[in-house]
Amino acid sequence: MQEQKGKYDGLQNDELGIKIRSNNNPYLSVDSQKKHLQPFRLSSYFIVLVESGSITYNLDSQDFTLTDGHLLFAMPNQFFSPPAKTDDLKYFKLLFDENTVALLPQQFPFLVNPLNMPVIVLDGTAKERVIKVFGILNQILYLDECQTDTEIVLAYLNLLLSELNSAYFKKNESINILNANLSKFIEFKLVVETHLTEQPSINEIAEKLAISTNSLYRIVKEYSGTSPKDYFINRLIAEAQRKLRYSNISIKELAYELGFNDPDYFSRLFKKSTGKSASDFLPKQDLSGK
Template sequence: MNIVMKTETIEDFYKIKFDRLPGDLNRETGHFNVFRLEDCHGPNALPVNYSRRDFYKISLIRGKNRYHYADKSVEISGSTLMFFNPNIPYTWESLSDDKTGFFCIFSKSFFTEKIRGGLGDLPMYTPGGNPAYKLDPLQDEHVSAIFLKMLDEISSDYTFKMDLIRNYVTELTHFALKSRPTETLYHHPDAKTRITAVFTELLERQFPIERPGQRLTMRSAKDYAEQLAVHVNHLNRAIKESTGKTTTHLIAERLTAEAKVLLKHTNWNISEIAYSLGFEDPAHFNNFFKKHTLLTPSSFRNSQAA
């Protein structure tokens, strides 16, 4: 099984939803936009792919829905405030026909130096965090009013409207933090496949190695388990059952493939390649490569040049 997910960019989002790009997409202050859900998810809308995005998203959605987030799933009914970040792949499926609500999207740079500690430190955005906050009717009314203010402001000609919109987004965040996240989590039948997909996406994100100073930071199953906020044994079982291979084997396969590319297509010396792939000692890299290819790195390079 070989799962490679393409990251959906803001450009992809606009092309998929509207078949056009907004004129202010590359503004230096970062990108923000807000929408009514029913304007983007009509009866002929394309399904939402399970993938990582390179932007943040906050949604108020009503009706019965199921979200898949990393290796978890959450089923929601009624009004729910959802937070998604660029690090964790997700998708959602509607279980009813009464979808209404709002959502906004924004790039990381939209909040540069605006939130203490960074967005990634907030509980709803941390790995393993729960992004769902169920709302009662009064809370729905309050959150809807914030989204309506965003919609009014985004179309205004007020010079400082983006500063005001940042305040609205911050208000949504703190409103959620003061309430309790939804706890209706269940193990979806595809949970093992899903966590394998997330692991594979994290693994692939480290490649290609494009310069000698670039260095691999995750080389063990434990490294990936910590990033995904799951126990390493849980990760190992999920990957073994989904692929028939161990986590260590998949990491070694990808390292070996990248090592071959670097040996064949660059003039970097063996020490530089070893360092880039996360090996502290070139001898360890030599032993690793020989174990998986039956050739030393130098022998492999010479055979490719012949």
């Protein structure tokens, strides 16, 4: 068993960036958990399903409490604070990278959360099906001694994501998950994440998406309720807040890191957006001497 667990130090498949955790293969030792539970930026897609019990995750500085049949998902670059495991919790956790997604036969719009709701509540029958697929993935990625063919792993991952994509949009049946506008909004979100610190202009983003700036405005407004410019600024400010809270960085250094040429302009924009100065988000120092 020790040799089998050891392969989780790297990828679980020679060709796929995918790994799974469950009650059968729990996370780390108590000492190792202290480091693991520190806030970090996700480098892959993350999905956790609670089969029974309750646990609270923090994603982008917002708490999400999951109970039976609740599933939380997140995309690369989101800021994630994992909780310590609670008693009597039954769960599955799955991580997979962009390269793995690219090998799937279809796209899954829910992965970039176009409706801004990272929690999916599964009904009874859907929960049963999803748990079964998670169980199969856990078996072929962790329990089986012989490595399973890549095609089989991808087939079950595709099946799982199909279930979750359907459940995500189920309560929003008026939205066509394959329509062109939603596809462009998904592309827009990915461009924002990929080129955030480069601060491309809205015209440059529209050119990348091969649409007009007017069309981009209409699409982003439809799915986010805000303009492309405000969406980009809000994303930058959210990134700034995370860095201020969780890293030892000066406000001036942060401004340059986020692509601002003028730290003073960054400070004014930050205060206008949040109502607070950037220094208010810096970690408080303990001056008690204790």
